[in-house]
Amino acid sequence: MESIERVAKPGLGTLTPSFSHLVGRFGTACLRRLPPEVSHHLGMQLLKSGLLKVCKPPLDQDLDISMACNLEGVGSLKHPIGLAAGFDKNAENLIGLGSMGFSWIEAGTVTPLAQSGNPKPRLFRQAEQHALVNRMGFNNAGCDQFAQNLKRQEHDLTFPIGINVGKNKITELDRALSDYVKAIRTLEGLGKYFVVNISSPNTPGLRSLSSKSFIEELAACLRSERDAKISDIWIKLDPDMSKSDFQSVVEATTSESFAGIVLTNTHRVESPFAGGQSGHPLSVKSTICLEWAHEVHKGKLPMIGCGGILSGADIFQKMIRGASAVQIYTALIYRGPFVVYELLSELKAELKLRNIRFLQDIVGAYYLDEKLS
Template identity: 40%
Template sequence: MYKIVKPLFFSLNPEAAHHTVTGGLQRFTKIWGAKSLLKNLYTVEDKRLEREVFGLKFKNPVGLAAGFDKNAAYIEEMAGLGFGFIEIGTVTPRPQPGNDKPRMFRLVADEALINRMGFNNQGADVAAGRLKRLKNKNGLIIGGNIGKNKVTPNEEAVNDYIYCFNALFDYVDYFVVNVSSPNTPGLRDLQEKAPLTHLLNTLQKLNEQKESPKPILLKIAPDLTDSQLDDIVDIVRDTHIAGVIATNTTISREGLQSEDALVQEAGGVSGKPLTKRSTEVVRYLATKSNGAFPIIGVGGIHSAADAIEKLEAGAALVQVYTGFIYEGPALVSDICKGLLKNK
């Protein structure tokens, strides 16, 4: 079915296509029987798929990565497509429009995307309000990916993360600290050891004051050197955060086959060109830490084989985004079925 409509979607600007698809899905699920139909088509339920990671029980190990549902507007709709968990955001304290359009580009020859969205979102309070009104999670795990506003200087960034943490705390199951997007000026500087340790320690102290602390994860870039990845292992150990998401988009353009005009667009690359490197980062972290903390593997997962490769490299869970766009909604069930066959 998706192969039939995919050319239509791909004839639209990528951002327009996203809104067309999500809006259409939202309207479709309001039709009587539509949710049951989607569940029958795309949800694989099997006890063997369940995972317990950082104290949370996941129905299956396949999640929707941050960036797809920035404002927690499509939780129930995406849950109906079989995801075991959904990560909203990146959310910032105040609403912001993001970077100028166009800001997302398809590299069809590479089965990839370039995006420079710039944390466009409606703000932490809007996302929290939607999550508060969520009627039934049905065991779905929801993560909150948090960042800083573009106008906030790095020396004050910790305050933005604190605001988002407090706003979302009652409504998400885990947090992700995003300091790895290439699309907010200076953000990746926060990945350096001293500022990152300070940020994570501050959030952990807040977390420990709560009656039921939430797992805090760190999302990292694929462009870090081995030395920087060694620092990440040390930081996770020293701050006692729950784990790492590897990886965000890459600023590398190595090996891309698409036309130069597209390849040279500013932004982060996601999709198949990221498959190998993100798996390398997962494997390096798992090996270097001796499996001391859980890793969520994301980047270039377009098939069950890609997901299995991430898991065998040391990931406890996986997330999809660009692969979901290229392969369609059956990707989640295909991965789940592949995992069951691989048992």
């Protein structure tokens, strides 16, 4: 009977599903029957309505002190799992999303001006691979609306917010810098940190900004506009660069003293849908990027691990390779509103297996001579 009542996680821990847990799973299965973008909007409306608060995961009583971690420049987090950029592009629903237990949320990508993004359909599921392909193209309501939305919620926020900024499609590439600076200046003081997105595959030419020269220009321009402050600015990179190009961008980011890097954005695919692929097929690629980056900065530059995290074991692998914390997107689509709770339970099982008491201790352990048992 015991085994029927418990949901087994392959090779990991188990959790006892509550009634609300089952309701959450049923709701996710229903949403997945709708076209992806429709189900995203419906899910956001449900969260906004507060309906999902009734099935709030019992995170607090289950959360062990051992899960606390420190994200340099952002602060201490009660656990390492944040929501990746792109889910709440307009910072409309941070409180609702937070009720699913995320320890922090990255909102955006927001551009200076509102834009409608690419024509639909532009989001596709690849359920058999636990993947998504998107070519949304930074559909968002622009910085002014974003600021209003964030201000409306800021008094009720109990966790840090990152703001991911991008360039408008109509802005010429040689003027891209001014879009990033404009967005950051407009939203100054509203979030805990900024992320400069130069890695989306869905804005023509954007990825060409992932270069040493652009990073240096960006640093110089932001320093002159912001009293020399760039220690709250992260750079988000893609996993499709050659190793040498990737490492030269990491080198520039480290020597310019940016806050850190988010690794990674989606992986560019052409077939069966053109766009950026996320989820399982991205997992190894983005984890290798953590290793490539570490080879350059040797632990000096903080890293956020993102890409293909679908289990607690995936979080463990990102963190031992130097990620101070992680973000998810696709796992939320496939595993539903209890995903944070489930991932934490699995991660805890990973730690127990190895007799590790404090999650913080595993960060970068992969590179130490004395490996974890």
